[in-house]
Amino acid sequence: MDTLPLPDDSTAAAPPTPDQLRELYSLMTAVRHLDISAVAWQRQGIIPGYAPELGQEAAQVGSGYAVDTSRDFVFPTYREMGVARAMGVNMVEYMSTHKATWHGGLYDPMKSRLAPIQAVVAGSVLHAVGWAHGQTLDGSDGVALTYFGDGASSQGDVHEAMNFAAVMKAPVVFFIQNNGWAISVPTERQVAGGCVAGRAAGYGMPALQVDGNDVVAVLDATRHAFAHCRAGNGPVVIEAMTYRRGPHSTSDNPGRYRSLDEERDGAGEDPLRRFRERLLSEGLADEPFFAQAQASAATQAEDIRAGLEALGPRPGSEMFDLVFQETTPVLQSQAASWREESEHV
Amino acid sequence: MSNSILEGETAGFRQTESAAGNVTVVMSMQQALNRALDEVLAENPKAVIFGEDCGRLGGVFRITDGLQSKHGENRVFDTPLAESGILGMSVGLAMAGFHPIPEVQFDGFAYPAINQIVCQIARMNYRSRGTLPMPITLRVPSFGGIRAPEHHGESLEALFAHVPGLKVVSPSNPHEAYHLLKYAATRPDPVIFMEPKSRYWQKGDVDAADGGSPEGAKVQREGRHLTLVAWGAMVARCLQVAELAAEDGIDIEVLDLRWLKPIDADALVASVRKTRRAVVVHEAPLTSGLGAEVAQLITQGCFDTLKAPVERVTGFDVPYPSGDLEDEYIPNIDRILFGIQRVLEYRRG
Numbered sequence: 001m002d003t004l005p006l007p008d009d010s011t012a013a014a015p016p017t018p019d020q021l022r023e024l025y026s027l028m029t030a031v032r033h034l035d036i037s038a039v040a041w042q043r044q045g046i047i048p049g050y051a052p053e054l055g056q057e058a059a060q061v062g063s064g065y066a067v068d069t070s071r072d073f074v075f076p077t078y079r080e081m082g083v084a085r086a087m088g089v090n091m092v093e094y095m096s097t098h099k100a101t102w103h104g105g106l107y108d109p110m111k112s113r114l115a116p117i118q119a120v121v122a123g124s125v126l127h128a129v130g131w132a133h134g135q136t137l138d139g140s141d142g143v144a145l146t147y148f149g150d151g152a153s154s155q156g157d158v159h160e161a162m163n164f165a166a167v168m169k170a171p172v173v174f175f176i177q178n179n180g181w182a183i184s185v186p187t188e189r190q191v192a193g194g195c196v197a198g199r200a201a202g203y204g205m206p207a208l209q210v211d212g213n214d215v216v217a218v219l220d221a222t223r224h225a226f227a228h229c230r231a232g233n234g235p236v237v238i239e240a241m242t243y244r245r246g247p248h249s250t251s252d253n254p255g256r257y258r259s260l261d262e263e264r265d266g267a268g269e270d271p272l273r274r275f276r277e278r279l280l281s282e283g284l285a286d287e288p289f290f291a292q293a294q295a296s297a298a299t300q301a302e303d304i305r306a307g308l309e310a311l312g313p314r315p316g317s318e319m320f321d322l323v324f325q326e327t328t329p330v331l332q333s334q335a336a337s338w339r340e341e342s343e344h345v
Numbered sequence: 346m347s348n349s350i351l352e353g354e355t356a357g358f359r360q361t362e363s364a365a366g367n368v369t370v371v372m373s374m375q376q377a378l379n380r381a382l383d384e385v386l387a388e389n390p391k392a393v394i395f396g397e398d399c400g401r402l403g404g405v406f407r408i409t410d411g412l413q414s415k416h417g418e419n420r421v422f423d424t425p426l427a428e429s430g431i432l433g434m435s436v437g438l439a440m441a442g443f444h445p446i447p448e449v450q451f452d453g454f455a456y457p458a459i460n461q462i463v464c465q466i467a468r469m470n471y472r473s474r475g476t477l478p479m480p481i482t483l484r485v486p487s488f489g490g491i492r493a494p495e496h497h498g499e500s501l502e503a504l505f506a507h508v509p510g511l512k513v514v515s516p517s518n519p520h521e522a523y524h525l526l527k528y529a530a531t532r533p534d535p536v537i538f539m540e541p542k543s544r545y546w547q548k549g550d551v552d553a554a555d556g557g558s559p560e561g562a563k564v565q566r567e568g569r570h571l572t573l574v575a576w577g578a579m580v581a582r583c584l585q586v587a588e589l590a591a592e593d594g595i596d597i598e599v600l601d602l603r604w605l606k607p608i609d610a611d612a613l614v615a616s617v618r619k620t621r622r623a624v625v626v627h628e629a630p631l632t633s634g635l636g637a638e639v640a641q642l643i644t645q646g647c648f649d650t651l652k653a654p655v656e657r658v659t660g661f662d663v664p665y666p667s668g669d670l671e672d673e674y675i676p677n678i679d680r681i682l683f684g685i686q687r688v689l690e691y692r693r694g
Contacts, residue, residue: 073440104472115440116472120464126430127465130437130445137393137419138441157460160430167425322471323510325478325533328607 016219018284024065024215025279026293028057028272031082033297034091034304035246038081038098042250046309047099051079055213055245058271059177061086062218063145063240066226069113071142073131075124078117079177080147089114091300092307099308106311122148122155125174129161132170132235143171143229145222151182153196162235166203171229173222174237177212179244180266184257197239205235212240213271216278243267316342361550369552375545377519378408380553381526382446386416389444392530394421396431396448396484405450406486406545428458435481436465444480446530452487452539453496466535467510482530483537487515488578488628489675490543492668499665500629502576505537506606506638513605515539517565517580519549524556525603539605541578561609564616568598571622571685574613574639576602579626579676586681595685605635613639614646621647624656624684626676631659653691658684 016024031053038050053060060082067074067087076083084094084107093107097117104116118124128146135142152158153176165172176196180187193199200207206228210221218240225236245267247254254263279285320335321327359371372380385392394409400423403410413421424431428449435445449455455462462483469479489498505513514529514536516522522540529536557563565580566587573583580601587597600616602608617623623643625636640655658676666674 102474104474106474108476109440109473110476116469116477120460123460123465126433126461127437127440129430130434130439131441132437133434134438134441134443137443144437157429157433160425160427161433163425163427164430164434318474322475324512325470325475325480328512329610330607 016216020065021216021279021284022289024061024219025275025285025290026296027061027065027086028082028215028275029290029293030297030300031057031061031085032272033294034085034095034301035081037301037305038095039246039250041305041308042098046305047095049100049250050098051249052246053079053082053244055243055267055271056177056179057082058215058275059212059218059240059242062215063147063175063222063238065219066222067113067145068226071140072226073113073115073128073142073144075115075128075131075144075146076117077121077124077147077149077152078119079149080117083147084112084114087112087114091304092311095304095308096311099311101311102314122152122157122161125152125155125161126157126164128172128174129165129168129170132165132172132229133168135171136168141171141230143173143226145173145175145226147175147177149176149182150178150180150187150191150196151185153191153199154182162199162203162205162237165235166205169232169234171232172235173225173229174235175222176237176239177242178239179212179242181244181248181258183248183252184254186258195239197237200237203235205237207237207239209239209241212242213268213274215271215275242271367552367554369550371548372519372551373546373548374516374519374522374540375407377523377551378526378540379410379412380551381523381530382409382412383415385446385527385530386412386420389531391442392420392444392446393438394446394448395424395434397424397426397450399423399448404448406540406542408484408486408540408545409448428454428456429461432458432461432466432483435483436461436469436479439469439479439481440477444482444530446482446484448484448486450486451493451497451542452485452499452501455483455485455499455501456496462505462511462537463508467508470534471510478533479535480533481535482526482532483535484526485537485539486542486545487539488541488543489665489671490578492671495665495667498671500627500660501537502539502605502627503629503633503635503638506608506635511535511537511606513537513539514603515541515577515605516603517541517575517577517601518544518547520551520556521563521601521603523551523553524559527556528559539577543578544581547581560604562603562612563601564598564612565601566597566599568596568620570596570620571624571688572598572600572613572616572620573681573685574600574602574616574623574625574643575627576605577628579628582676582678583626583681586678586685589678589682590685595689597685602639608635608638608642610642610646613642617643617647618650621650621652622688623647623651624658624681624688626658626681626684628660628675630662631657632662634659653688656684656688 064083064086128144132144197207
């Protein structure tokens with residue numbers, strides 16, 4: 001669905017090169033491997049919890065790949081591991097949030113151009129609008145890319161964000177991964193009207209609904225949306241239709257709300273296998289390439305696991321030191337009491 | 346400290362010159378706040394003011410009057426009518442290097458934005474390990490006393506003070522308003538700036554050149570027999586009470602707490618060590634109000650010398666009432682005097 005036309009932009013419309021297509025495949029393979037590994041690490045007690053994105057690799061890698069980290073800024077939820085990987089974020093520092101090391105992750109948001117991991121559903125969508133309006137005030141051409149899901153689209157902040165962005169013509173791409181499920185509640189019991197993209201017309205914004213399991217379609221849509229924003233035309237909605245193949249989190253039990261048959265029917269074709277077949281049929285990659293991508297993914301995941309296991313807890317003093325830029329006497333006093341009374345120092 | 350904004354612009358204001366050569370100007374709190382914001386915009390090109398009706402109208406209380414026409418629509422602008430949007434947008438602007446000075450039009454309108462204030466503004470510096478500071482100065486016309494509709498007379502200081510990552514301040518007169526806002530709006534951390542709306546139109550001396558320390562509490566009247574602790578609009582009322590009590594030979598000290606987070610415990614203890622008696626006065630409901638925190642800090646620091654338990658004279662545990670009843674709700678002179686009497690007449694059992 002393309003409810004409003006986007007301007008033609010030859011650079012945005014340029015199809016990805018064969019090298020870029022192979023890179024996208026390698027990234028998706030690495031994300032798939034890390035995702036499956038992280039669930040295993042949770043079972044092994046290496047990390048206490050994880051929110052899998054199995055099945056959303058095309059939506060995440062395709063959109064994250066479109067980001068220009070020299071000028072754009074990305075606002076994730078807690079399920080954007082594939083976006084972070086595609087953007088080149090340090091993955092030990094990213095995954096540290098799932099090791100319960102630090103809530104927002106240990107990566108530097110300013111250097112990574114990725115806001116801290118956001119646990120509030122729809123919490124950062126308005127932040128993207130504010131950041132984007134800041135680009136307008138500064139005369140910069142950066143674009144904010146904000147992620148949320150079909151469940152989050154029920155939150156009032158999403159409405160406020162879309163309205164603010166449209167009124168201010170802020171350069172924001174609202175990227176919805178409609179993965180069919182908000183924990184246990186399916187989209188049809190969550191999203192009135194059947195799709196989030198349909199709401200954009202009410203705000204006078206263009207919207208693109210894309211096959212979120214087709215990485216090239218997602219990349220293409222995101223590049224178009226970025227071009228639209230950079231040209232000063234205001235915000236865009238992209239709704240990537242995908243499927244959450246795994247549980248909501250490692251604490252979730254989907255058997256309580258959907259059957260395996262329903263899962264198979266809803267999930268459709270695996271985005272990774274589908275892309276592999278396309279690369280094969282177009283003669284852009286061969287079996288040795290796929291094997292190499294898989295081996296590289298395994299090595300990366302192993303390095304990340306080793307990095308996570310080497311991460312100790314942060315010093316407890318950081319609890320006090322990082323609350324404010326300018327600390328307060330009462331915090332200093334509490335920190336002093338903690339140091340004196342704690343057995344751990 | 347510069348008083349440049351006042352030079353050549355004092356027409357209409359009554360001026361006096363002190364022995365030290367400082368120029369004191371008489372202005373209302375509304376004018377003092379407006380001057381402070383004008384200077385903040387002039388001094389920091391990254392400062393931006395926005396909210397509902399802040400632009401062309403100058404705010405429903407005219408605190409931002411004339412600032413859009415002087416500094417431009419990129420510096421002072423209206424937003425859609427949605428408080429969560431205003432505060433959520435502030436987070437993104439701060440991340441982009443701005444110093445947002447949003448306004449929530451009335452205290453009760455902060456409730457729809459609580460998620461953004463508590464879960465985002467207060468935590469982003471922490472969550473980002475200090476890499477994304479939140480220099481956000483949230484102005485909130487606060488407290489009661491103006492016969493306003495429902496949700497226009499709330500006292501939210503205890504709620505905000507309880508949230509790690511926020512600082513809270515409230516001025517009591519035009520001089521404090523000018524200096525505290527200039528200070529708050531240049532801090533690298535989020536500050537909730539609670540303006541006592543019932544005092545907006547009261548005039549007072551503003552010495553722009555000499556504000557003293559902008560941190561901590563301030564003794565507004567020295568006394569020997571009892572300390573009245575208050576903030577915002579209650580400071581002026583406590584000063585009135587002190588004048589009345591003086592006629593009976595009771596010498597009352599009035600401590601203007603100013604900062605409600607962090608609370609200046611040293612100033613509380615210094616004052617009550619001297620007077621040995623304390624009454625804390627606030628408009629907010631009694632239960633879990635900031636008076637409890639003040640009473641504990643005094644008790645902790647002055648237990649051995651206190652002549653009586655710390656008294657609290659406060660609003661009641663009821664929804665803020667309609668205008669006809671608000672004088673029954675807000676601590677009045679009589680209720681404060683009764684509180685003082687209970688402390689003075691206390692005898693150890």
